[in-house]
Amino acid sequence: MSFQGLVWACLAATVVAHGGHEAVPEGESISKDPIDATLWVHMILMGLAFGIIFPIGMVLGIVRSRWHVPVQTVGTVIGVLAYFLGHAHKGRQFDKNVHASVANWFMLGLVAQVALGVYLKLHLEKGGQARIRWIFVLAHSILGKIMPVVSWTQMVFGGIAAMGFCRDDHLGQCLAHFIMGSAFIGYGICLTILLLVGQYWLRKTGRSQEFFDSFIIAAWGCVNTFTEHRWGGPWVHNDLQHTTMGIVWWAAGLLGMWLSRSRTGQPKRNLIPAIVIMLTGYAMSxxxxxxxxxxxVHAIFGYTLMGAGLARVIEISFILKDKPALSEPNSFQYVTPFLLYASGFLFMGATEEQMVMLNNAGIMHVSYVLILYSVAFIVFLFVNVLLHIYAVHAWPNSDSTDQDGPKYTSINRNGNANGNANGHARSTSQQIQDAEAYELHGLVSDDEEDLPMGPRRNSDEELGK
Structure with missing residues (x-):
């Protein structure tokens, strides 16, 4: 059984119907009825709650904002309302699908997250609860951070179910397009995070960004090498192309990992991940x-990927000149992550059934590509807004930057100057320490709100010891 077949078998095994299938014609996945207003409201509210409100609330929780609880409360109310609307709609009916079966587990996770939040807000510390509080804090933090990923997956399932796509012979290419497209978008988000707020963490690891890029490329290449062909069956041209692409990925990934360190063991930039992106774009074009x-559409997708790889080459070789990006990002550095967002949406929007639908509607590829690029612009904007919210709380009043990062000139909560006595910015190690402290702020209870913003003296983990 191929990898795609195994994934589909696992998904199909979890499918549970929730009624309303009698109007679906035999052999079809959806009825001929149009989507009614109730279902449209369900989709809009779900997108608002899980696509916008909860991610904003997650960031506010990380920076310990007083708005975290109100925002998440609003999102919960909207999400629960949208969930019931999804079971009350008329019009188009659906056969058994993954979106419907996952919905109950998805909402159960939301209930668990809310229950953990309420428990932590009550500050129950009697009967040994103070010693195990850190477990609930950690669980609440992890659930909150994986919620955007799970929400994205469920929204993709919802779109597939609404159109009746990805059934029978279309399943394999559907999985490839949506998984790979989401991976490109995720890669672009990771590059955006590292570009704007992750450079201190990257320096602390002692490795270059290309080491992590190459490791993921090698791992993904290994998976593609052994899963793109249905072993035991005949080889077709798509199997051969996808399998050889997997081989290129793991071979190049291993080389990129090797080149990511100098002879003395210091992190070193290299162009291997960028070359892999360009090769993938060439193959797809x-x-x-x-x-x-x-x-x-596939050609534009390939050109976009090649553009992302070329932009990365220019960034490393000519903008940064092989140095780590620790200063205020250059405007050109935004090009690569944005093109990865765009390539991801282009690939997700290029499945066989989508193309047939557009062809029958007489829509030209230019209009469709512009729409997908518009979506990429909006998502890129939203990610930048989230990172801005984090940055202005994590590094307030950082009014200037140098090659080592932001200089702190504000006054902390103890009334002491954040900079050194001689007026210079704090050392890079101190900045890294502060960055680590802010990463842990999502695990701090409200009782610690008045403590200094530096590293905590009494963490929730220490309370459990």
């Missing part, structure tokens, strides 16, 4: 399809 619109 020449990936012929049955429909002309599909061929053109």
């Amino acid at each position: 020449a990936h012929t399809q049955e429909l002309m619109i599909s061929t053109m």
Whole structure:
């Protein structure tokens, strides 16, 4: 059984219907009825709650903002309302699908997250609860941080279910497009995080960014090498192309990991991940399809990927000149992550069934590509807004930057100057220590709100010892 078949078998095993299937014709996945207003409201409210409100609340929780609880409360109310609307709609009916079966578990996770938040807000410390409080704090933090990823997956399932896509022979390519497209978007988000707020963490690891990029590329290549072909069956041209691409990925990934350190063991930049991105883009741009619109969309996807790889080469070689990006980001450095967002949406929007639907509607590839680029711009904006919210709380009043990062000139909560006595910025090690402290702020109870913003003396973990 191929990897795609195994994934589908696992998903199908969890499918539980929630009624309303009698209107679905035999052999079809959806009825011929249009989507009614109730279902549209369900989709809009779910997107608002889990796509916008909860991510903002997550960041506010990390920076210990007083707005964390109100924002998450609003999101919870909207999400619960949207959940019940999803079971009350008329119009289009659906056959058994993954979105419906996952929905109950998804909402159960939301209930667990809310229950943990309420428990922590009550500050119950009798009967030994103070010693185990850190377990609930950690669970609440982890659930909150994985919620955006789970929400994205459920929204993708929802879109697939609404259109009746990804069934029977379309399953394999559907999995490839949505998984790989989401991976490119996730890669772009990671690059954005490292670019704007993650450089101190990166320096602390003692490794260059290309080491982590190459490690992921190598791991992904190993998976592709052994899962793109249905072993025991005949080889087709798509199998061969995808398998060889997997081989290129793990071979290049191993090389990139080796080149990410100098002879003395210091982190070193290299261009291997950028070259892999360009090669992948080249392969996809020449990936012929049955429909002309599909061929053109795949070509634009490939060109976008090649552009992302080329931008990365220019960034490392000519903008940064092989140095780590620890200063205020250059405007050109935003090009690579944005093009990865765009390439991800292009690939997710290029499945066989989507292309047939657009072709039948007479929509040209130019209009479709512009729409997908618009979505990429909006998502890129939202990620930058979230990181801005984090940064202005984590490094307030950092009014200037140098090659080592922001200089602190504000007054902390103890009334002491954040800078050194001679007026210079604090050392890089102190800045890294502060960054670590802010990463742990999501694990701090409200009783510690008045403590200095530096490293905590009594963490929740220490309370459990």
